[in-house]
Each structure stands twice: as structure tokens, then as C-alpha cells.
Amino acid sequence: MKGSDRNKSCPCGSGKKQKRCHPEMRPRSESVVFDFGKPMALTEVHMSADGSIGLFSNGQQVQPASAWIQTDYARPAATEGDE
Numbered sequence: 478m479k480g481s482d483r484n485k486s487c488p489c490g491s492g493k494k495q496k497r498c499h500p501e502m503r504p505r506s507e508s509v510v511f512d513f514g515k516p517m518a519l520t521e522v523h524m525s526a527d528g529s530i531g532l533f534s535n536g537q538q539v540q541p542a543s544a545w546i547q548t549d550y551a552r553p554a555a556t557e558g559d560e
């Protein structure tokens with residue numbers, strides 16, 4: 478995974494690059510969101526040494542219809558009383 482997302486234009490719609498628009502924000506975690514197109518209860522996630530991930534529901538390997546990355550940012554340090 479490359480660390481170039483902050484060079485993309487900001488999702489807030491300002492038209493600025495993300496790192497320029499919110500310089501105080503730092504990616505905190507990247508979550509992969511899976512859309513199975515139907516109700517799905519994952520029971521296991523297997524990570525292999527080669528980095529591939531297997532998703533299992535009740536012992537059956539399942540494939541999501543789509544998946545995307547959601548970036549969560551650390552809370553800006555400068556703002557106070559703004560929860």
C-alpha cells in the first residue's frame with residue numbers, strides 16, 4: 478500500500494490536496510471495508526505471510542462484492558473543547 482493518498486484532492490470538496498487542506502490531520506488507521514452485497518457475519522480473518530487475507534464465515538471462505546479503504550484521522554491536536 479502506498480502512502481500517496483494525502484496527495485489526492487481532499488474529500489471535503491475544497492479542491493485542495495488533502496495534506497494541504499488539513500495539515501493538522503494525520504492518518505491514524507486504514508480500515509478495509511468489505512461489501513458483500515448481502516448480510517454476512519465474518520467469523521474469521523486469516524492473514525498469510527505473503528500479505529493475502531482470507532475472509533471466512535462459519536468455516537466457508539467468502540469473497541466480498543467490493544472493498545475499499547477508509548482512512549481514519551487522528552484528532553487535530555490544536556482544537557480544544559470541540560468533541
Ligand SMILES: [Zn+2]
Pocket residue numbers: 487488489490491495498499
Ligand atoms: Zn479538506
